[in-house]
Amino acid sequence: MSGFKYIDSTIREYLNNLGAKKNVPGGGSAGAVVAAVGANLILMSVRYSIKKTVPISVNKILTAAEKKIVKSVEDLTIFIDADCYAFSELMAAMIAAKERGESVSKKYYFKSLEVPLKVAGECAVLLEITSFIAKYINRNLFSDILCSSRFLYSAFFSAKINVMENLKYIDDEIFMSECSSVLFAMGAQIEVLCKDIEKNFSRNLVS
Secondary structure, three states, rough: OOOOOOOOOHHHHHHHHHOOOOOOHHHHHHHHHHHHHHHHHHHOOOOOOOOOOOOHHHHHHHHHHHHHHHHHHHHHHHHHHHHHHHHHHHHHHHHHHHHHOOOOHHHHHHHHHHHHOOOOOHHHHHHHHHHHHHHHHHHOHHHHHHHHHHHHHHHHHHHHHHHHHHHHHOOHHHHEEEHHHHHHHHHHHHHHHHHHHHHHHHOOOOO
């Protein structure tokens, strides 16, 4: 993935590139950023909630969750640049195919949807973890958890849009049907999970 190291750039540099008239970074990479932000907010909340003053059993649950979230953060961080690489390959293939008067190989669309599909999956897993551990999270961090769940919610549906866009160009009805079914099932699950998370902190919310 040489040439794409946005994860090592400053926030300002990334945003400037995002707003520039350039192929990358685009919505796919930005979605991974939003998901990574959401994941890190959960991670921070979990780490603050692990204390000597809480039961050992609770700390074990939170520590186990922490390990899973750390892995998701690492993966989402990689996806920020991986999406740029995959989309750049697709654009280069489109230009080359046009010059030759040929159609673009479907493999490039497969590669281009692979990253957002993984981002969508990570968002679903993270929200499931959050829903499970919400009752153990320090009540003072309710706003961080709620913000996190909404970041992941948005990142999921952003990723879904990018997957569905690439699916249009893949002539494989079975794959399209399976992929669409998985995404719609995830979407329904995420709606439920976000509501469950909000219920855990409903007393903290100002009506």
